[in-house]
Amino acid sequence: MSTRVTSRPLAGSLGAEITGVDLSSVDDETFAQIHSAFLEHHVLVFRGQDLVPEQLIAYGERFGTLQVHPIIPSIEGYPPVICIPNLGKKRTLTEIWHSDVTFASTPPLGSILYALEVPECGGDTLFANQHLAYERLSPGLKSILGGLEATHSGKALASSITGDPQDTWKLQGTRHPVVRTHPDSGRKALYVNPAFTRGFADMTGEESAPLLKYLYARATTPDLTMRHSWRKGDVVMWDNRSVMHFAVHDHGDAPRDMHRVTIDGDTPS
Ligand SMILES: O=C(O)CCC(=O)C(=O)O
Known part of the structure; x- marks a missing residue:
């Protein structure tokens, strides 16, 4: 029997x-409720979880095939699991607004982060709704953006880790539309x-730079965001087609x- 799921x-x-x-251990009925909340809210927080890597993988696989990260090394024995440690302020890779792995030709649907250890305070994660960011733009700008693609590259990420600099697909530009349509909801979102x-393709x-700078400012205004303060055992998952995040x-x-x-x-x- 499934438990009573509330959101x-x-x-x-x-x-x-x-x-x-x-x-x-998530049964089908519970999964259906979680999935529907995921599409509605874009970011879900689950407190007080206790997961070994096999269980984190099994939960993720309810949503689809898991990716082996093209640049960040996996933890030993679990190819789909990467570790995000505190690399220090100077070396941190995630203190910048991003949607995950947009330099891939098929970027990830979503990501699931599980807190093993957290600082006493600080280390929060911000999320920003990119559907609302798009919807707030003027009809004129929407129409311009609707005809544009942008180039994405993992070069900076690869060179800051141990990425293989010869593996050129990570470094070349992958083109994606600047405005993408969510495959489940049909809602448009900014995707830069x-x-x-x-930059913009071609x-x-x-x-x-000027238009991207403008879009980033509009896409991350405080009233489009939520802030998560972590506790050990938290699981937070986000829809990369709908949000950007910032650690x-x-x-x-x-x-x-x-x-x-x-x-x-x-x-x-
Ligand atoms: O560590 C965090 O809070 C966020 C990590 C992150 O940005 C990512 O996994 O892409």
Whole structure:
């Protein structure tokens, strides 16, 4: 028998906390409720979970095939699980607004992060709703953006880890529409991000920069965001087709350790 699943919105623009769920064993009925909340709220928070890597993988696989990250090494014995440790303020890879792995031709549908160790305070994660960011733009700008593609590259990420610099697909530009349509909801969303987007396709970086800068500012205004303060045992999952996220690095060298699985997605259109 499934438990009573409840969902409570966490902010006006996105995010919900789900209670009544043990993610180590999710039956079909519970999964259907979680999936529907995921599509509605874009970011889901589950507190108090206790998951070994096999259970995190099994939960992620309810949503689809899991990706082996093209650049970040997996933890030993579990190819779909990557570790996101505290690399220090200077080396952090995630204190920048991004949607995951947009330099791939089929970027991930979603990502699931599980907190193994968290600082006493700080180390929060921000999320911003990219459907609302798009919907707020003027009809004129929407029409211009509707005809544009952008180039995305993993070069900076690859060179800051141990990525193989010879593996050129990570480094070349992958083109995606600047506005993508969510395959389940049909809603449009802005799909450019400061971590991986290099510029508009067929334009120079210099030509692209002013409009991208404007879009990033509009896409991350405080009233489009939610902020998650982590506790050990939290699982937070987000829809990469709907949101950008940003890991705030304000916790110095305090240990912060996360496991992540990443769900394969489709070609943005
Ligand atoms: O560590 C976090 O809070 C976020 C990690 C992140 O940005 C990512 O997994 O892409």
